[in-house]
Amino acid sequence: MSIFRSNSLAYSSRTVSIANPFTRKLIATAVSLVVGTTLVSLNAFAAEKTEQESQKEKENAVKLEKVVVTSRNRAEAAQDVPLPVRVIGGERLDRDDVKSVWDLPSIAPNLQLNNPGENARKVSPGIRGLGRGGANDSMEQSVGTIVDGVTLYYSGQAWADYVDLDRIEVLYGPQGTLVGKNTSLGAIKIATKLPSFKPSSSVEITAGELNTLQAKVSTTGPLIDDLLAYRGTFLVDRRDGLYDNTYLNFGKSRETWRESNKIAGRIQFLLTPNEDFTGRFIFDKLRSDERTNTGSVLVSNGPETWADGTARAKTPPIDGTGYTATGSYADYGYLGKFAERSAWFHNSDGTVYQPPVGTTDIENSEARPQITNQYGASAQFDWSVANHTITSITAYRYQDFDIKNGGQFGQFYVSNSGQQLWNDQFSQELRIASDTEPGKFFDYQAGLYYLNAEVYSDDPSYYGADAGAWFAKSKQFKDLLAVPKEQRAAGRELLRASLDKVYQSSVTDATADSLAVYAQADFHFTEKATLSVGVRDTDETKKNKIATQLDRQGENLDVLGEQYGATAGQIAAAKAVRSGQVPIEPFSFVEGNDIDDNLIAWNISPSYKLTDDFNIYASVGKGVKSGFIYFNQYVAPTDPTFETDVKAEETLDYELGFKSLLLNRSLQLNVNLYDTKVTDYQASWTRTDPRNDGAFVTAWGNAPKVEAKGIELESNYRLTKELDFNLGAAYNEATYESEWLVLKPEVVANNNRNDFIDRNGKQIANVPKVVVNYGLNYQTPVAGYLGRITLQNTYKSGSYFNDNQSEFTYQKAYTVSNLSFALGSLNKKWEAQLNIRNVFDTEYAIRRTTFTSTAGQTIEIGAPRYTSLTLKYNL
Numbered sequence: 001m002s003i004f005r006s007n008s009l010a011y012s013s014r015t016v017s018i019a020n021p022f023t024r025k026l027i028a029t030a031v032s033l034v035v036g037t038t039l040v041s042l043n044a045f046a047a048e049k050t051e052q053e054s055q056k057e058k059e060n061a062v063k064l065e066k067v068v069v070t071s072r073n074r075a076e077a078a079q080d081v082p083l084p085v086r087v088i089g090g091e092r093l094d095r096d097d098v099k100s101v102w103d104l105p106s107i108a109p110n111l112q113l114n115n116p117g118e119n120a121r122k123v124s125p126g127i128r129g130l131g132r133g134g135a136n137d138s139m140e141q142s143v144g145t146i147v148d149g150v151t152l153y154y155s156g157q158a159w160a161d162y163v164d165l166d167r168i169e170v171l172y173g174p175q176g177t178l179v180g181k182n183t184s185l186g187a188i189k190i191a192t193k194l195p196s197f198k199p200s201s202s203v204e205i206t207a208g209e210l211n212t213l214q215a216k217v218s219t220t221g222p223l224i225d226d227l228l229a230y231r232g233t234f235l236v237d238r239r240d241g242l243y244d245n246t247y248l249n250f251g252k253s254r255e256t257w258r259e260s261n262k263i264a265g266r267i268q269f270l271l272t273p274n275e276d277f278t279g280r281f282i283f284d285k286l287r288s289d290e291r292t293n294t295g296s297v298l299v300s301n302g303p304e305t306w307a308d309g310t311a312r313a314k315t316p317p318i319d320g321t322g323y324t325a326t327g328s329y330a331d332y333g334y335l336g337k338f339a340e341r342s343a344w345f346h347n348s349d350g351t352v353y354q355p356p357v358g359t360t361d362i363e364n365s366e367a368r369p370q371i372t373n374q375y376g377a378s379a380q381f382d383w384s385v386a387n388h389t390i391t392s393i394t395a396y397r398y399q400d401f402d403i404k405n406g407g408q409f410g411q412f413y414v415s416n417s418g419q420q421l422w423n424d425q426f427s428q429e430l431r432i433a434s435d436t437e438p439g440k441f442f443d444y445q446a447g448l449y450y451l452n453a454e455v456y457s458d459d460p461s462y463y464g465a466d467a468g469a470w471f472a473k474s475k476q477f478k479d480l481l482a483v484p485k486e487q488r489a490a491g492r493e494l495l496r497a498s499l500d501k502v503y504q505s506s507v508t509d510a511t512a513d514s515l516a517v518y519a520q521a522d523f524h525f526t527e528k529a530t531l532s533v534g535v536r537d538t539d540e541t542k543k544n545k546i547a548t549q550l551d552r553q554g555e556n557l558d559v560l561g562e563q564y565g566a567t568a569g570q571i572a573a574a575k576a577v578r579s580g581q582v583p584i585e586p587f588s589f590v591e592g593n594d595i596d597d598n599l600i601a602w603n604i605s606p607s608y609k610l611t612d613d614f615n616i617y618a619s620v621g622k623g624v625k626s627g628f629i630y631f632n633q634y635v636a637p638t639d640p641t642f643e644t645d646v647k648a649e650e651t652l653d654y655e656l657g658f659k660s661l662l663l664n665r666s667l668q669l670n671v672n673l674y675d676t677k678v679t680d681y682q683a684s685w686t687r688t689d690p691r692n693d694g695a696f697v698t699a700w701g702n703a704p705k706v707e708a709k710g711i712e713l714e715s716n717y718r719l720t721k722e723l724d725f726n727l728g729a730a731y732n733e734a735t736y737e738s739e740w741l742v743l744k745p746e747v748v749a750n751n752n753r754n755d756f757i758d759r760n761g762k763q764i765a766n767v768p769k770v771v772v773n774y775g776l777n778y779q780t781p782v783a784g785y786l787g788r789i790t791l792q793n794t795y796k797s798g799s800y801f802n803d804n805q806s807e808f809t810y811q812k813a814y815t816v817s818n819l820s821f822a823l824g825s826l827n828k829k830w831e832a833q834l835n836i837r838n839v840f841d842t843e844y845a846i847r848r849t850t851f852t853s854t855a856g857q858t859i860e861i862g863a864p865r866y867t868s869l870t871l872k873y874n875l
Contacts, residue, residue, distance in 0.1 A: 062664070062666045062718045063664065063665040063666055079660075079661060079668070079670075081659075082605060082607030083619065084171075084172040084672040084712060085172065086107075086108045086169070086172070086714065086728070087167060087168075088104075088107055088108070089166075090165050090193065093167070094165070095777070095788075096792060096818070097835060097870070098165070099162055099163070099165075100158075100161050101123070101125065101145065101158050101188060104168065104188065105771075105794075106816075106818075107792075108773075109712070109771040109773050110127060110129075110712055111125065111126070112129065113125050113126070113132075114132060115860060118292060118295075119159075119401070119419075120157075120372050120401050121137070121156050121403070121419055125141065125145065125158075125188060126142070126143060127142075127143050127170075127186040128172070128185070128674070128708035128734060130142065130185055130681075130708050130764070131184075133682065133683075136684075137423075137455045137457040137508060138455065138508065138510040138542075138629060138630060139628045139646075139700075140153070140183075140512075140625055140628070141155045142184045142186075142649065143183060143185050143186045144175065144180070144188070145157075146179070146188070146189045147192075148190070148280075148282060148380075149179075149378070149393045150378050151179075151180035151181040151427065151451075152425075153397075153423075153451060153453040153512070154399065154425070154453070156423070157397060158188075159286075159372055159374075160262075160264065160374070161286075162190060163234070163235050163264075163266070164193045164231065164233050165190070165191070165192055166192055166194075168188065168189065168190050168191070169188075170186070170187075170188055170189075171187045172655075172672075172674070173185070173186055173603075173623070173655060174603065174621045174623020174651050174653050175187045175623065176518060176601045176624075177520045178445060178518065178520055178534065179429070180429060181427075181449065183623065183625060184624055184625040184649050184650070185651060185676070185678075193231065194268070194270055194280065195220050195230050195231035195268050195269060195270035195280075196220045196231070197222045197225070197226065198221070199221035199222070200875065201218065201220070201874070202216075202217070202219075202875065203873050203875070204216040204870060204871070206835075206868050206869065206870040206871075208866065208867055208868025210239050210242075211239065211240045212238070212239040212868050213238045214236065214237045214239070216235050217232075218231070218232070219231070219232050219233075220232070226272065227273060228269060228270070228271055228272075229270045229272075230267065230268065230269050230270075231270075232265075233267075235263065235264045237261070237262045238260065239260040239261075240256040241257045241259035242256070242258050242360055242861065242864075243256060243294065243295055243297075243362050244362065245294075245363070245367075246356075246361045246362070246363055247365050247410055247411065256291065257291045257293075257294045257295055257364075258295045259290055261289050261290045261369075262286060262288040263288075264284070264285065265284070265286075266282065266283070266284040267282075276383065276384040276385065277381070277382070278382045279379065279380070280379070281377075281379050281380075282376075282377065282379075284377075286374050287371075288370070289369050289370075289371050290370050293367065293403055293418075294367050294408075296847070296849075296858040296859070297359070297360060297362075297858060297859055297861065298355060298356070298357050298358075298856050299856075299857050299858065299859055300357065300358075300851070300856055300857040301335045301851070302334075302850070302857055303851075306746055306747050308747055310748060312332045312853075313332060313853070314336070315331055315332055315336035315337060315339060316340065317331075317340060317342045317343065317352070318341065318478055321481045322343070323343035323346065325339065325346075326350050328352075329342070329352040329354050330354070333853070333855075333856060334851070334854060334855050335856065337470075337854070338352060338355070339354075340474065341469055343481055344466065344469035344481075344495070353410060355408050355409070355410065357856075360861070363408055363409070363410040363411075364407065364408050365409065365412065365413055366404070366405075366406030366413055366414065367404060367405055367406030368403075368404040368416075370401060370402070370403040371401060372400075373399070373400050374400075377396055378393060378395035380392065380394075387434065387437075388432055389432070389433045389435070390430075390431075391430070391431050392429070392430050394428050395427050396424070396426050396427075397424060397425050398422075399422070399423050400420075400421065401421055402420045402421075403419050404416045405418050409470075413465055413467075414463070414467050415461060415470075416461070416462055417462075418459075419458070420457075420458040420460065421455065421457045421458070422456045423453070423455040423456070424453070424454055425452065425453040426453075427449070427450065427452075428449075429447060429448070430447060431445060431446060431448070432445070432446055432447070433445040439527075440524060441525075442521060442522070444520065444521040445519065445520050445521075446519035447518050447519070448515075448516070448517055449514070449515070449518065450514070450516075451512065451515075452511075452512070452514075454512075455508075455509075456509050457507065457509075458505050458506075459505060459506045459507070459633065460504070460505035461505070462504075463499035463500060463503075463581065465496050467498075467500065467502075468494075468496060468578075471581055472498070472577045473576075473577075473580070475573075476573045476574075479491075479569055479570060479572075480570055480573050480574065483567075487570065489564060490561065490567075490570060493560060493564050494557060494566055494570055495577070497557060498554075498575075498577040499577065500554065501554055501555070502550075502552060502554040502578065502582065503550075504549065504550050504581075505548070505551060506546065506547075506548050506631075506633035507548075507549065508544060508545065508631060509544065510628070510629070511543045512540070512541070512542050512543075514540050514541075514626070515538070515539045516539070518535065518536040518537075519534065520532060520533065521533055528608055529607075529608050529609075531604070531605070531607075532603070532605040532606075532619075533602075533603070533604055533605075534602060534603045534604075535600070536600070537598070537599075537600055538624070539596075539598055540595065540598075540626040540627075542596075542627065542628060543592070543629070544592045544628070545589045545590060545591045546590055546592070546631040547586075547588055547589040548584060548586050548587055548633065549586050550582060557571055557574045557575055557578070561574070584635065584636045585636070587636070590637045592629035592631065593629065593643065593645055595626070595645065597627065599624040599648055600624070601621070601622055601624050602621060602622050603619055603620070603622070604621070605618065605621075605655075606618055606619075613660060614658065614659075614660045614661075615658060615659045615660070617655070617658070617659075618655065618656045619656075620653070620655075621653050622650065622651065622653075623651035623653060625649040625651075625682070627645065627646045627648045627682075628646050628682075629646070630646055631644075632644070641699065644699060644701060646682055646700055646701060647702050648680065649678060649679075649681055650678070650679050651676060652677045653674070654675045654676075655674050656673045657673060658670070658671055666717065666719070667715070667716075667718075668715055668716040669715050671711065672711065672713075673710075674710060675709040676707065676708045677707050678706050679704065679705050680703075681702065681704075681705065682701075682703075683702075684699060684701075685740055685741070686698040686740075686741040686756065687701075687703075687741055696741065696756070703736070703738055704737070706734070706735065706737055706738075708734040708735075709732075710732040710733055711730070711731050712730045713729045722778055722779055723778045724777045724778075725775070726773075726774065726775055726776070727772070727773070729771065729772040729773070729774075730770070730771050732767065732768075732769055732770075733763065733769060734764045735763055736759050736760055737761065739758055739760055740760055740762075741756040742757050742803040743756060743804060744756065745802075745804040745805070745806035745850050746806060757804065762805075763799070765799075765801060765802055766800070766802075767799060768799040770795070770797035771797070772793075772794070773792070773793070773794050774792075775790065775791050775792035776789075778790075781826060782823070785823050785824060785825065786823070786826050786828065787821075787822065788822040788824075788833075789821055790822075791817065791818070791819050792818045793815055793817045793818075794815065794816050795815045796811075796813065796815075798810060798811060798812045801845070801847055801848045801849070802849065808850040808851075809848040809850055811844060811845050814844045815840075815842060816844070816862070817839050817842075818835070818836065818837045818839065820833055820834060820835045821833070822834070824872070829873070830871075830872060830873045830874070831870075832870070832871050833869070834868075835868045835870060836867050838863060838865045840865075843862070844862040845860060845861060846860050846861070
């Protein structure tokens, strides 16, 4: 059953849910047959060639085009790089409408990201199931993001859409001996097009369902012939979300969540005073004002019994308040809390308030849009001198964002939390690289890298008039309202005032200084045999401090209680409600223990060319990610759990693979085996508390070991010059290799060891073992125009979203298919493209949580079928 209403404002075109598997497969088969038949027909039409065409021309026509990468700071064919790197060229990025990092997992199968549409603070890439850190403002990412040579220290700055992409490279394995900031698991390298002295401009407009309106503009050309060129790009991206906030839908006004609303601009300059020297200058700015952070759908309150058959505690409406509950309601679990406190939480007609269940309609009076503002500037100089290239990259970046999450309480204003965050960075990189002329025995690169970064984070909580009624314990609620009639007015005022307008915040200010020297050398023992050796030495200095502030204390409860004639017991209950949410006294900034580490990374990689088109390689490398200082904001500085100094994370990575071009270079086949062992893995998880035998702790720290091992495959096949097939696949076993405790799902916790399951040796949550990306692209002249059909599929095997492996959190295997049809001029001056994402309307989740004593079962839905039309024009 679909959770979309048949008349949903969020997605009015979605009227029927294809829940029957047979029906879904039948439709999928029918669409596949239509696409296949069309391709066969077009292929037959395109295959009409004259008999005079030579065999040599036929062979040349079906060879794969060479893909050039710069993952090793020099332009070279991707097939010649003896490392696992996935490269997606600009033409395919444009064809598949890849504009952000969230689009990459559909074409890079062993790359993972947090759910799209959350917020900038949760941008956290992972590779091979490892490295997604979530929202932690003090921690570096295990997988770095590099944009035009600049490493983003705070990964939230990847909350961006990109225009004029030249290519994207996904680098697997530890990085740092060649470029920028060190990472322990890999990197995403984004390269945009350079300015050109050849004038050109392009305009792209997309309109579609969900009120989509997107515009991309790009222009380039000379400012001074042969000396200074420019490239300017501009982007507007607007689309409604999948969720309707019905609480704020008045008349024609609509508020949707998980929407897109960005505007961005970028200007570049290329300076070429002579053939040996170039300068590239980039300035960019982005602002987004998006309702993104609400998207969970409550699908069930859960059964009336726990998994072991024990009845769940009943929470009937509290008696003695003067209110009589009416209407239908649940009296247990999450919904039961509204019933228990229905003397406060009831509708205007007197019925008990119950949040919407099983629908994308939400009721949120508190959440506000996420506002993200970021900009940056960089200058890169390249100087070729004495058979070497000297490169300097200087960059500054800034970001701030403000998000307020709210909750689904309908007309009731309970509380709002979120984040107000500022981060900036300055980096300077200087490197030298020798020329790579054929026949040389030895070539090398070496560099210096400096980074200074700061992340200032304010984590506020502020409360509304209904917060006291929600956060009060049952006894406190009774003490205030289940009283004689003449005391109820005072009790209601005290319950309101206990938290109304209280505003508290926890502020951290983390800084990082990183200074590194790195080098890598290639020894060419023969024309076929090469040994690459690299090393990096990094000095990391980390500081962090925290303060807790009570910005607004709320009303004086003693004065208010006396004014309304409240009893001493009522005043005490109201104070207890407040202290439950404001448990510690405010304190000024407290400095944490500084981290001053020296971190060594290295790699050794032999490779051998069996032929010009078949290269085998192996590598072993050590990667490092610096530690961080973490504070528990819910305890006082004197508490032993107040500060945790998390150690550096270390990776030992093994790779073995080959890269090949077969069938006269019409078939690319690359295979890579890997084993990635991470020690002192930085994570938040539950384990036995080393300070107290028999107790347990859930907090950030260093898990002794996790491991990922498996196989990756990349293949592209050009059957004819019109028809291409692509395949990317991964089999990945990502497992915990030390104690990793999780609470048993759907049972009452008794605070002892029997409550927990140890997932040591089990697959990490939300990491499918098998991911396959596959598709085809067919392009041919049709009736004087250039026609194209593209079909791209992503298959994911079944996996659990939660380590507790509740059956409800299991997502079965599924495939999402994207289909596009394009028609344009033969000279590619213009093109119209019809895009159908999730063409078979596969229903799947991107997150699931099961019920507990205080929560219901929720899901976040994957995007349903979505259609848009894109018009492109090149001036």
